[in-house]
Amino acid sequence: MGATLATGDRSRGAVEAVRVNHQRLLALQAVGALLLLVVAVQLVRLQLYGEVPALAASRNAPQAAVSGEFVRSIPVEPLRGLxxxxxxxxxxxxxxxxxxxxVPGDLPTDPAERLVAIRSIERIGLVPRSVIEETLAQPLAEIDPLAPLTLREGFDREEAIALRAALADVPAARVRTAPRRVYGGGDLLAHMIGYVGPITAEQAEAYLDAGYRLDALVGRAGVELSYESELRGEDGERLVIADPVGRELRSLGADPAHGGVDLVLSIDSELQRAATAALAKGIEQGIDYAVNVENRDPEELARSGAAVLLDVRSGELLALATYPSYDVGAFAWHNRGEDIAALLNDPTRPLVHRAYMEAPAPGSIFKPFVGAAALQEGVATPTTQIFSSGTLEIQSIYDPEVVYTFRDWAPHGLLDFYTGLTRSSDVYYYYLAGGYDQDGEVFEGLGVERVAAYARAFGFGAPTGLDLPGESSGLVPDEAWKEEVIGEPWVLGDSYNMGIGQGFLEVTPLQMAVATAALANGGDLLVPRVASAMRTLDGMAPIERQVAGVVPVDARHLEVVREALRRAADTGGTAWRGEPLDVEIGGKTGTAEFGRTNAEGLLASHGWYIGFAPYDDPEVAIVVYLEYGVGATHAGPVAKEILTAYFNIDISPEDEWYGTPAATVGRAQP
Known part of the structure; x- marks a missing residue:
């Protein structure tokens, strides 16, 4: 980047030299009034790369003494930031x-002459007639006939010189400098980085209003889109005298382009690679379980999942892995369709980042948030005891002879708040979420409205504010939602299901990471981001920590939940497989049923794991999601591998220009 900045400095110096060159100023003054008039009359054309015929200039200005010469505006493309x-x-x-x-508008209007021009371009053997006609048929050719439409890119300087000579008699053909965007990392960070491409017809009006030329390349996904205005920079312009076929004769002056800022991501590539490898391993183990234990058809199973590692202090994402992914090179803007079509039609949906674009049922990893709500509302205390025999039977409110059975995954016996969460008892959370009123036993639960309210307070049911496009909102259902969408009233069983993270509830892994971070950091609901800082000519500008809100749960209640999660991650708890050696953590597993039943009548399951580490002074929150698998058996070991990598990889910046000074990320300070 240093070389790029130096080049920019030299460009500015050259422009300043031009501005103070008295001979050039005197020459410009000789035609100044006329040029201002021409520019004013042809403003739109100048802005859109028009070539303004200098008819009067041939009589009044020494620079345009030959009939047919004209003033031409040549755009200067800014270098996009790294x-x-x-x-x-x-x-x-x-x-x-x-x-x-x-340039469609510079083609002859006479059909025969137009065909001759097109054939001249075709004759050089680089662009088929079909591509030329396809380009001319683009809606942008109608919106702005004077915007150059790219036929082919990637020529070196020698090839460009040869092209200019071969097409000298075709004014509509332009050979232009075109910085090409190159991406590293293959499929490791494809969704986050994104790609650039041409402005579409649907985008044309908005980009024109923003001062763009319609032939500009713009961000189409990832941070290339989210930080388009910062990465793009500002266009420059050169005014020249050109001959009748558009060849440059001499310069009238220039306004330099200003390159975009560099964007520094919070992601650590090495940690991202470790997370992706661990995730892929966990996915395969989950698939193996679904095939060999649950007797499912391997052809029907999606090998997919996600992993999130979030700094609980700053909101920076240190790893954001998804599987499957894709090579971002497939979306190089000049790719005319085959690779893109294959991705769009891929049944594994590699374009979907499972961490923030998909919202499955969370299962038992939702229980800590129900527990926090129950403590805050006085529904439960740390010593509240509930007995789980393995089932909970509820009579129908319409017919006492009809009894509904809600099952626990095991008969746990007498439980308090800590053991209820440590053992992940479903019956305990049926009570907390929905309550119980049978045979003289009355326990007042939260009810759906309070469960929903606290879920939203922890960030579920709405986008987190992630600085990437395409984020899912998930779903926090309530009575009104069910009545409106399904046309049925909310019943007690719905509250029970919601209390254990099943039913209609849908969350993204990223939402779960933000909520887990709030448990760990004392209640701050952070806005997650993949961008850490922007590097400009003036130095590093860190992107400030943002807090979307504070969860309405007292610190003492959050501490109870954290302690329960610590016990769950200890040997004997359901989440012990996620704890790395020598680091104490808080953790929780989840196994959410979904989809179709197998031959034995069993539903498939998602495997989840959430956690934070270290327990005493939390630095990171982790979430692992496997589309197929069991939380404790498959997702837990993935979390352990990622946390182990985090505590063994030095992710601190290599020099002071990188990273976010506002939060020393990576290690707790001694």
């Missing part, structure tokens, strides 16, 4: 190339 990971590894950069473009 994208790096938190340690400075370059993930997106620019390569200088040339492109061949076509």
């Amino acid at each position: 994208i790096t990971d938190r340690r400075g590894a370059i993930l997106a950069y620019n390569v200088a190339t040339f492109s061949l473009a076509l």
